[in-house]
Amino acid sequence: MKKVEPIRDLEKIKEVKNILLKRCYRDYMLFVIGINTGLRIGDILNLKIKDIKDKTYITLKEQKTKKDKKFKINQDLKEELDKYIKNMEEYEFLFKSRKGINKPISRVQAHRILKSSAKKAGLENISNHSMRKTFGYFYYKKYKEISYLQKIFNHSSPFITIDYIGINQDVIDKTIDNFYL
Secondary structure, three states, rough: OOOOOOOOOOOHHHHHHHHHHHHHHHHHHHHHHHHHOOHHHHHHHHOOOHHHOOOOOEEEEOOOOOOEEEEOOOOHHHHHHHHHHHOOOOOOEEEEEOOOOOOEEEHHHHHHHHHHHHHHHOOOOOHHHHHHHHHHHHHHHHOOHHHHHHHHOOOOOHHHHHHHOHHHHHHHHHHHHHOOO
């Protein structure tokens, strides 16, 4: 199995956003939330309107770790979310499936959505988890604060976090580019 990668290029992120926006506003918002919160796909898909409407934080119990999670909704994300949920009811899932009554899309469907848009943008090794890794990659690039990111991701060590977001490979690649005997 290939290792899933973050999207490391801001232009490619914009391209994926544009592809998704043309396809479906719901799919665009799924990607926007994924890359701006670093939440796991299972936790994102379980969100309901009441979990974010008029809230400053997304609070939940992580599906995987069973740990409590509190993530601040910044102003930019809040504005995007408010536009998206404008005509939705509080009991509805944030990312409703077209199948059934008030059910979220499946992880498999989320994977298909992301994979197809990434492919159109010329990206490989992209899956649902790439959104979380993309968040981590750019958070680290901006703040260079691995301990905060480790806490956000609930990782047990900074080494796991660095490897997880693909920074090690970037650093190694750069050192090899400048190495010749």
